[in-house]
Amino acid sequence: MTDSGRQLAGIIGLYDDPDSLIAAAEKVRDAGYEKWDCHTPYPVHGLDAAMGLKPSPLAFLCLGAGGVGAGAAMLMQWWMSAVDYPVRIGGKPFFSWPAFVPIAFELFVLFASLATMGGMLVLCKLGTWASPLHDSGVMAEVTTTRHGVVLNADDPKFDEESARALLEEAGCDDIRLLYENVEEEA
Amino acid sequence: MSDATATLPEDPPLVQGDITLQKLDDDISAPYEAFPTKRWWIAFLLVQPLAIAFLVCFVYTIGAGIGTWGNNAPVGWGWAITNFVFWIGIGHAGTLISAILYLLRQKWRTGIARFAEAMTIFAVICALQFPLIHTGRPWLAAYWLLPLPNSNNIWVNFRSPLLWDVFAVSTYGLVSFLFWYTGLLPDLAIARDRAKHKVRKLVYGIMSLGWKGSNRAWSHYEKAYLLFAGLSTPLVLSVHSVVSFDFAVSVVPGWHTTIFPPYFVAGAIFSGFAMVATLIIIMRKYFKLQHVITNDHLDVMNRIVIATSLMVGYAYIIEIFIAWYGGVTFERYAFINRALGPYAWAYWLMVTCNVILPQLLWFKKIRSTVKYLYPIVILVNLGMWLERFVIIITSLTRDYLPSSWDDFAPSWVDIGLLVGSFGLFLTLLLLFCRFLPTVAMAETKAVLPGSQPSGGHHD
Missing domain, CATH: 3.30.70 (Alpha-Beta Plaits)
Structure with a gap:
């Protein structure tokens, strides 16, 4: 043969x-x-x-990346609103964290999704085309x-x-x- | 399906008739494998004038400025924001079908999920046009919309719902795309393996990222799909909630209410399902997929339409009740003005289309017969556009100071952009139908009878 x-x-x-x-x-x-x-x-x-x-470890990756995203969002908003160029808006504190929650949530989802996609590409060995x-x-x-x-x-x-x-x-x-x-x- | 059974009725079969895995592929692949037919070209050419109208109005607005719009002193946000909220809402049905119904294990979603998800992406693209154009200089808009370092050293205002919107909508668009593309991978591999022509094989091969159907990959893939569904579910609820914050966080009478987030989300799903039904009925007939997207699918979709119609109707009533009960003169006036003022025609047309007419869907015959349900879903689309128009225009034209009151009328550019955005949307949708499988083949196969092991292995 x-x-x-x-x-x-x-x-x-x-x-x-x-x-x-x-x-x-x-x-x-x-x-x-x-x-x-x-x-x-x-x-x-x-x-x-x-x-x-x-079982696939993707869930941990997803959660971890989401945490990083939310943390980064809070850090960014704190630094920009309270440290680098503080502006008093609506009489609120410079670090008015409840107002920063929506963006932290969105970046949680964004980072988690990107990590899930990236993790899936790697774990599924996608991007390799050849096969017997x-x-x-x-x-x-x-x-x-x-x-x-x-x-x-x-x-x-x-x-x-x-x-x-x-x-x-x-x-x-x-x-x-x-x-x-x-x-x-x- | 026998009618004689006394027990609970069985679920109707997801795919009708004798269908094998091979025939499913053949039927679904036929539209994108055949050369564009005459009918596809006719449809495509018919929507091109609309798409061109969009382009013309877009270029004219950028060239001459947003003074070409009907906006005036009290109505700083007029038509464009109405269109933005309308299009974002249209997208929500796609995510509901792909994510929430997936988590709820609703197998009937497989037939319509792909098409609805594609609609989501195209609807978000259409929605994004309006905030981009209304900045006047879209190529500079990044500096106003995103926290980028700039020569004034000042940052964007993170306390503003308008900025939350930037993050919510762009995340939503991107995540919807990733979710949709993940779902497409196995189907692109099918397209690759069916392709006869070398170039075709190459293009679908590259797009499929080398999917091989390996179970070691399926195992991660299934987990990723579940995670995407889990992420998209709160995401889609957050997006229209944040859109509603644009209004609710302000102090304008008629906007400043806590019911807005759930009210907007229900309305978004309502309008989205109506739009999915409107387009998928044409698509399935055109591509001869009535046995894959059956009248039973329309039946269940219309049950969601009627449920969300009731939610929207409830919100209309509660708004009026709270305006009266809250005792704020301005709020009371805002609602009396909506129902009896200069835009009363829009208000009552909205109530008719969104709350009264959908009640006909209680009848199964109407729910699952195309000729009866079609006018209803078209009018729901109209009604939901009017809802945003009513909320925005009636509140802005009559706020606190009567001296600043003024009526609003759209300019021809406004109308051109709205009509044109349908051209953009339908062009993208037709291209999608032309080049990609409109029904998720791999996913539908997994729910066909006999496709799963018979005993002891269900997880």
């Missing part, structure tokens, strides 16, 4: 229903694979647990209708025969090898 100039990147098992996908994911997880993934056209409930994924799924022509299937379980060739446990057996055990009848198309670069 291996062509010269093409490097084996992994193996994919394609499933048509979410139940077999979950079953397959559980099997791969229990077999102790580390470098593997599921590709699905939409988020499948319960797949995170079946894959043994940890593109090179082997299965991407269109897993983004539109089918579910794929991918075992990477660089996993220490990987060997073609046992990986194939594992996917078949979970009821898969469409197993394909994934290649990195190296000759196209030249």
Whole structure:
């Protein structure tokens, strides 16, 4: 099967229903694979647990960045209104903090949103376009209708025969090898 | 759906007819994959005169100054602020659908969320034009609107609701965009993988940021989406509250009331849903998506319209009651003047459109039949524009000193900017329909029957 100039990147098992996908994911997880993934056209409930994924840390990032935003807003308004150029407006104190709350709230949301977006881009590894799924022509299937379980060739446990057996055990009848198309670069 | 069941009625199916994942993609992708059809061009060319009118009035205002508007001594804020509040309100339905209904697990939102969110962004763009133009010199406006160092060494006034508005609306616009774009990522990947042409594949590929449908990514993506929904919910409530502070924090009779924030937010959602219904009915017919955006969707949307209509009606009554009960002469006069003064026609038209006519939506047949509900939602749009007009104009033309009273009439530039802003809005919306999927494909797939594991795995 291996062509010269093409490097084996992994193996994919394609499933048509979410139940077999979950079953397959559980099997791969229990077999102790580390470098593997599921590709699905939409988020499948319960797949995170079946894959043994940890909950996303984004919420902490979001809250932390929001706190920084609100703090920065208060600090900015205090410095500009009470320190750098104090102006008495409406007989209020220079640091009339209740009036500064709306902007602190808005900057909480702004910072938290930007951090969530940035964190998501990094954690989802977005901004990397190359994938053996593109090179082997299965991407269109897993983004539109089918579910794929991918075992990477660089996993220490990987060997073609046992990986194939594992996917078949979970009821898969469409197993394909994934290649990195190296000759196209030249 | 059998009518014979004695128990609670089941929810209607979200998508009608026999639909597979593939067919869903095909149906939703058809409009942006086909070359622009004749009908799209006709629609596009029809709105261009409006967009050009906007451009002409914009350039004329900047060139000749805001003296070209109908503003006068008591009415320093006239038409432009009315339009600003109107457009911001239109956007609120999109955020309600995308964020609040998401948190409430209302699955029916998936069919209309994308379109409504796009409307939010375009409505905020339209809204932003008015404060920008009314500064007279938009390219210098940053110095008046943002805390930037300048040659006078003075800072903006952080105690002013107008400044809160700058932060609220710009945050709202940006966060709405991020939320919308996050939702688009998986669909852009679908568009990329369906594309036959190389350039098309490249462009959608770049826009999709390399989305691969990996569950390790979905896991973070779902969390990010939830966080965006959680952030947008208080944000959208804050935006129209802050807009209402522009009025409520002042001492002008008819404005200085504590009911303004919830009243404005309810009104914003009311007008926003009416606008979503107005446009989505045309869009779904035009793109043959009646089985994805069904009459049941219109039914539930109209239930929200009637709920918010009642809230707005309640606010109208409470305003009058408090004006009487509070015993302040100026407040009493302001409300008598609204109902019986020179702008009484606008007031009663507003009450008719916003409170009386929507009561027809109590009937299910009217709620879910396009030919009956369409005139109602159009009139709600009109009524909500008039609401802002009534609040702003009646209060400003008749404030404390009768010697400073003066009536307001818009100039042709004012009218051109309002009509033209619809041209801008519809141009952006048509371009969106042309190039991007108007229904969230990945999200709709996730709620189709059979798309989720059958047992024990629900989280």
